Amino acid sequence: MTEKLGEFEIIKTYFSPLSRSEKGAFNLTDDAAVIEIPDGHSMVVTTDTLVENVHFLSKDSPQNIAAKLLRVSLSDLAAMGSVPAFYNLSIATKLGTTSDWFKAFAEGLLADQIQFGVTLIGGDTVATSGPLTLSLTAMGFVEKGKAISRGGAKLGDDIWVSGLIGDAALGLRAAKGKLSSISEENKRYLISRYTKPIPQTLLGPKLSDYVNAAIDVSDGLIGDLDHICETSKLGADIQITDIPLSRAASILVTEKPDYIDLILSGGDDFELLFTADKSFRAVAKSLTKMLDVNLTKIGVMVRRRSIEIFDENGNEYFIKNNGYTHF
């Protein structure tokens, strides 16, 4: 009973206000939400689950945990070419979690609702004796027939990425205190890229008219490219020197070239990785201007069913821990 009492109060105080802009959420007081889908659109649905000390750290701020949870799913919606709209939220937390924690967590959600245009429409709050476990189901819309899957890459397609690659993996290292030879400013930058990735929610829907396959970079650049290759039944050639790096990442790689392995195989950048035919090159320039986002061609889809990575001398490069064959 205590749990239930807590649940209703928590929902009423902290979560109902997040549902205000959608009347079909019934202030989170009903059995389910009722939502309308715009004519001519399909619904896109994705679920991600984060566990304390597996996907985030106990010491992370509630605001950052909320942001990470929501953005991981928004990135999936973007990779399908859809516009985000709603989400349901499941929280399993220790009895006695303070109202301060819930308040800060809800603040984090609200900030992201405003930034990304999404609304909470339902969920569940339960007690657990274990680590904080958060699951979020995000829903978006895409014009019928316009969703971008992983399996549509074509032979000869250029391979593109948005933004900068590798920062999140380096940021996780930095957060763990394992990047000593770096300025405080660069360290803060890298950590923020890990804790608050920015999903490409504006870019994704714009890509749906032009690209053949897309995925978000969550498992790592090469690991995610491998998902595209496997589903599309093709392989890829990647040029290391074409991979777009931040200034911080460039400095680290120059000092210690092995960091390139982390950049190739680390995850959590939540940039978009996609393939398109050559006509996209002109479109990329317009999109870059319109959305102020880097779009970089890093390779090409090939018939051979494997990924080959080439260094600045045209020699094949092998990732030392060979991370991606784990997939």
Next chain:
Amino acid sequence: MTEKLGEFEIIKTYFSPLSRSEKGAFNLTDDAAVIEIPDGHSMVVTTDTLVENVHFLSKDSPQNIAAKLLRVSLSDLAAMGSVPAFYNLSIATKLGTTSDWFKAFAEGLLADQIQFGVTLIGGDTVATSGPLTLSLTAMGFVEKGKAISRGGAKLGDDIWVSGLIGDAALGLRAAKGKLSSISEENKRYLISRYTKPIPQTLLGPKLSDYVNAAIDVSDGLIGDLDHICETSKLGADIQITDIPLSRAASILVTEKPDYIDLILSGGDDFELLFTADKSFRAVAKSLTKMLDVNLTKIGVMVRRRSIEIFDENGNEYFIKNNGYTHF
């Protein structure tokens, strides 16, 4: 990496087959599912989370855990008057959970997919050091404008319930070995009503043309009626003798009248509790024949903003532990 390796294998082996009938699930290999909503319909979405040893017991069979998880959400969809269609599934489980467990869990899901006509379209599988934590988001369809909310009850409405009330709460007692004075057959019956509740997925959509408010009995008969009263800004009079009991429950109440409190305030029956005007009485007879389901009038909505319960002599009855005021 080990976790990820496990995740992909588990999904491919046990969960992808559950998504086969929906091509927009992409065999669970893409970032998100893409689903179509029938013309003229709204989408209904609900999330429920179950934690090991809070909402189910470690010793429960994986099949029963799967059934409970899915049915809790299907019951919510039914209470909104919607037809169930899809679900996303989040599993946080200990590393090293056996393939036997996943196999049995998936079997439980498959049996219910066939029984209730739903399809898995996505989810996430992660590792946790804590108790098994399952979250399910179920999606259904309802004709636009036909969703049944909790807040629509009208003064003078009859209050109805489907099926039999109280079995699940008594079944939980029985499962804990706290109902000694009962035959093995009745014990098995009550436990099955707790572990495998049958959501009213056929009845719910049929009600949407006729009833003013509905909820499923998950928190307890009086607790859930209180949700209707609060949202509808009304009160209710309930006749104890009209509450439909199973033979097993009747025997127990006759032997020990205090069990009526458990029947009034216990939860997890997943029957539908709804209100409708008097013209529904004739409809109820047809629905009972058509769907082979008990529909029983147990009270009336009143202007006074509280719930009063009356015994067989017309005297007001007070629940001893006063469970429902906790809500």
